[in-house]
Structures are given as structure tokens and as C-alpha cells.
Amino acid sequence: MESLTSASSRQRFSRQAESIRRWFRPPRRLRFSRAGGVFTCGTLLLGFAAVGTGNNLLYLVLGAMLGFITLSGWLSEQMIRRVEVRRRPPRGLTAGHPARIAYEVRNDKRRLPSLAVEVGEAALPGRAWVPSVEPGATAVARAEVVFTTRGVFPLETVTLATSFPFGLFRKERDVEIPGEAVVWPRHDLPVREPRPAGERVRRAGESFAGAAGARGEYRGLRPYRAGDDPRDVHWRTTARRGEPVIREYERDRSRALWICLDLRAEPGGLAESAVEIAASLAGAASRRGEPFALATADARVSPGTGAAQLERVLDALARARIRADAPAPNPPVPAGECVLVTARAGGRGRWGDVYAAEREGR
Missing domain, CATH: 2.60.40.10 (Immunoglobulins)
Structure with missing residues (x-):
């Protein structure tokens, strides 16, 4: 706690010094x-x-x-x-x-x-x-x-x-x-595949209707957004309107890989390694074309796929505030269906899989 306070004091002093320098x-x-x-x-x-x-x-x-x-x-x-x-x-x-x-x-x-x-x-x-x-x-x-x-x-x-x-x-x-x-954060680090309990995350979670996703029951048409699958372009409507139009489908939440980042740590060192592991898990899921989501104490990103979803997750991770007094991650699905990424060593516990920065050697 003392090191956290000293780090905050140093950051505050640095900001004040920068303001004084800019003033003069x-x-x-x-x-x-x-x-x-x-x-x-x-x-x-x-x-x-x-x-x-x-x-x-x-x-x-x-x-x-x-x-x-x-x-x-x-x-x-x-x-x-x-x-x-x-x-x-x-x-x-x-x-x-x-x-x-x-x-x-x-x-x-x-x-x-x-x-x-x-x-x-x-x-x-x-x-x-x-x-x-x-x-x-x-x-x-x-x-x-x-x-x-x-x-x-x-x-x-x-x-x-x-x-x-x-x-x-x-x-x-x-x-x-x-x-x-x-x-x-870096999102190109080599990370292992989630272990069998983590694999069940993408099959045993609760499902829902009404969210746009990659594949499923046809829902309707909408304008193209960055990161959408080009295979879903509706060419006849695109030609008529003069702008890209995408087929929209229902998605099953059970296929989403929920990545939970534990912010309870001292800033720097292993904590930043944990953030990079979470980002790399999201990057690997995006490259495989699998839906994924993120939950931290400060933010939550709903399930999605593609480059646009990866950007949303990376934006949330860039703004994540590592601190010792942060609340525990609270995902919207059972913890046993999630993958926990933490800077602290520990067992699997109630989580489907655990990536500890110290144990992963990051």
C-alpha cells in the first residue's frame, strides 16, 4: 500500500512539474x-x-x-x-x-x-x-x-x-x-490455449437473442461498420444504395470467451504483464474468428468478433487502472465459465481457467 501511495505521489508531482514547465x-x-x-x-x-x-x-x-x-x-x-x-x-x-x-x-x-x-x-x-x-x-x-x-x-x-x-x-x-x-497494450504475445475448463466456457454459457453477431438466425440489414465480415455484405442492396450494407445475424452468447482481468495488484511489473496476457488472449481469439468479451472492475465489453471488437477490448485495457484496492472482477456469467487473468499467483478456484502472470512467465 505504501508503494502504491508513493507511486501516486510521484505521478502527481510529475504532472505538477509538467504544468509549471509549460506555464514558464x-x-x-x-x-x-x-x-x-x-x-x-x-x-x-x-x-x-x-x-x-x-x-x-x-x-x-x-x-x-x-x-x-x-x-x-x-x-x-x-x-x-x-x-x-x-x-x-x-x-x-x-x-x-x-x-x-x-x-x-x-x-x-x-x-x-x-x-x-x-x-x-x-x-x-x-x-x-x-x-x-x-x-x-x-x-x-x-x-x-x-x-x-x-x-x-x-x-x-x-x-x-x-x-x-x-x-x-x-x-x-x-x-x-x-x-x-x-x-x-501489446496483444501479439504467444499465449497458450485455454485449458479444457476454459474450452467449456464457449459451450456451457447461457445464451441470448437480440445481439448482433457473426452467424446464426438471420435478423436483417444494417450499414457496414469497421471490422464486419466482408462475407456478410448484401451486394444487391449495396449496389442500390451506393454504400456497403451487411446482413445481421443473431448470436449465441454461449460461444463467447469471457476474459476477466483482475486489477488488484501493485502498478507495474507483473500487473502490466497480466494486461498484456489479457490483450493477447483477445488478439488470438480475434485471429481465430471466435467471439470474445472482457470484464474488469472498471469496464465491461459485450461479446463480439472481428477487428472492431478487438479495438473495443484494447481500448478498455488501455484505460484499466491497476490498484491494490480495486474490486474483484464481476463477470455477467458464472465465474466457472470465465478465464481469469491476474498478477497474483493462485489456484484455479472457482474460475474456469486462470492465467497468472508470474506462473505464465511473462
């Missing part, structure tokens, strides 16, 4: 490159020499160098001035896997193009490169990012930057774009 972070910044620092120091030294000697040639060179610096600062400001950005975070960020965040960069200036612009998240590494955006035009750039852990991460500030035209300075401008990135 100026919306526009000018950074010297190595060449820019050398050039500026040389200009200052030349200025002292010109004042000390009164040499007109030195004054002439000093004026040229100061004009060079002024022109560089003005042009770099024009490159990021009146530039609008829209973020398009990808659907399906997975912890430990590289992903790309897309940015739409629009140049609202009337005459000048924006050249050599970098765009990316202020709090994340990885930058997208936009070589040129004509006046009134829009360009799309993508920055590669990697999230090491699952969860919901706020995306608040996008940074525009340029070193145009001479590379002496780096001009940066912040654009506030509130958003978030939902990072799924």
Missing part, C-alpha cells in the same frame, strides 16, 4: 545553433574592435553581419508565422511499437511560402519535416513516435520550428491543440 515556457523561442553562436560571438568581437579602432572598414563589415543576423531572424519568423496545424493521431497505437502521428500544415500567408518547417509534439521525441508549403496550400507530414507503456497520454502542444534560411538560429512556436493518445 514562452510560446516563441529562439535557439542558437553552433554556427549561429560562433557567428554572433564573432559579430560582437568585431563590434568591439570597430569601436576601439574607429576603422570604417570594420564598421562596414559589422553592418553587413548585423544585417545578415536581422535577415535570418525575419525570414525564420515568416516561415512559421500564420501557419495552422491539425493533428491526426493514429487509431491503434501499441506500446513498444513505432507509430506515426499525421499533421496537416496549412500556410495562411498570401504571398510567402513556408519552407523547411519541422512539426512535432512538444513533450515527445520525433519530428515531421515539411520542405515547402505554398501560400494557401496544405501539406501532410508524419512524425514517428514510440510509447513504451500502455495508457491514455495527453497531447496538448504542437511545436513548429525552422532553421531557415542560414541555419544560424532555430525559431520555435507552440500551438495548443488539446487531444490524447490511447496506447493499447
Whole structure:
């Protein structure tokens, strides 16, 4: 319990420190490159020499160098001035896997193009490169990012930057774009098949009517949704309406594999391994085309199949809050018909099958 409290305190302190840092972070910044620092120091030294000697040639060179610096600062400001950005975070960020965040960069200036612009998240590494955006035009750039852990991460500030035209300075401008990135746990780990008691889950559960599913008694037609089986497309109605239409069937709940994740654990370590096991069980069921469902103390995902169902389960797992005082999982079917995934060692007990992160070697 003490470690849980200390972890929560560290997270709270980190959020407060980030808020303070953002408060004192100026919306526009000018950074010297190595060449820019050398050039500026040389200009200052030349200025002292010109004042000390009164040499007109030195004054002439000093004026040229100061004009060079002024022109560089003005042009770099024009490159990021009146530039609008829209973020398009990808659907399906997975912890430990590289992903790309897309940015739409629009140049609202009337005459000048924006050249050599970098765009990316202020709090994340990885930058997208936009070589040129004509006046009134829009360009799309993508920055590669990697999230090491699952969860919901706020995306608040996008940074525009340029070193145009001479590379002496780096001009940066912040654009506030509130958003978030939902990072799924890994769901490609090799996991064993549920044991015989777990196999009975998909045959002995209670059945119900009225829910849309993969196969069963014909129910009617509905618009296509992402993850639906292409074999269920009703081509005649699709051709008449000009949009995909799907045959809908009744489904038997007895065929659903219920995955129950126990959130009662200390954050990190084995707890995150348990989340990855639950996600991998769902991924394996999705690849086999079998219906599956999820139950935790915080969320419940009804039975379903396909890619859309897997996304719903992974979204719920990304938002799962591991804590020692979490309630026990309470599935809507008898526990003996469910598969329990937990970070704690223990026997099968009343559950149909148990995946303990420590015992599974994750």
C-alpha cells in the first residue's frame, strides 16, 4: 500500500512539474545553433574592435553581419508565422511499437511560402519535416513516435520550428491543440490455449437473442461498420444504395470467451504483464474468428468478433487502472465459465481457467 501511495505521489508531482514547465515556457523561442553562436560571438568581437579602432572598414563589415543576423531572424519568423496545424493521431497505437502521428500544415500567408518547417509534439521525441508549403496550400507530414507503456497520454502542444534560411538560429512556436493518445497494450504475445475448463466456457454459457453477431438466425440489414465480415455484405442492396450494407445475424452468447482481468495488484511489473496476457488472449481469439468479451472492475465489453471488437477490448485495457484496492472482477456469467487473468499467483478456484502472470512467465 505504501508503494502504491508513493507511486501516486510521484505521478502527481510529475504532472505538477509538467504544468509549471509549460506555464514558464514562452510560446516563441529562439535557439542558437553552433554556427549561429560562433557567428554572433564573432559579430560582437568585431563590434568591439570597430569601436576601439574607429576603422570604417570594420564598421562596414559589422553592418553587413548585423544585417545578415536581422535577415535570418525575419525570414525564420515568416516561415512559421500564420501557419495552422491539425493533428491526426493514429487509431491503434501499441506500446513498444513505432507509430506515426499525421499533421496537416496549412500556410495562411498570401504571398510567402513556408519552407523547411519541422512539426512535432512538444513533450515527445520525433519530428515531421515539411520542405515547402505554398501560400494557401496544405501539406501532410508524419512524425514517428514510440510509447513504451500502455495508457491514455495527453497531447496538448504542437511545436513548429525552422532553421531557415542560414541555419544560424532555430525559431520555435507552440500551438495548443488539446487531444490524447490511447496506447493499447501489446496483444501479439504467444499465449497458450485455454485449458479444457476454459474450452467449456464457449459451450456451457447461457445464451441470448437480440445481439448482433457473426452467424446464426438471420435478423436483417444494417450499414457496414469497421471490422464486419466482408462475407456478410448484401451486394444487391449495396449496389442500390451506393454504400456497403451487411446482413445481421443473431448470436449465441454461449460461444463467447469471457476474459476477466483482475486489477488488484501493485502498478507495474507483473500487473502490466497480466494486461498484456489479457490483450493477447483477445488478439488470438480475434485471429481465430471466435467471439470474445472482457470484464474488469472498471469496464465491461459485450461479446463480439472481428477487428472492431478487438479495438473495443484494447481500448478498455488501455484505460484499466491497476490498484491494490480495486474490486474483484464481476463477470455477467458464472465465474466457472470465465478465464481469469491476474498478477497474483493462485489456484484455479472457482474460475474456469486462470492465467497468472508470474506462473505464465511473462
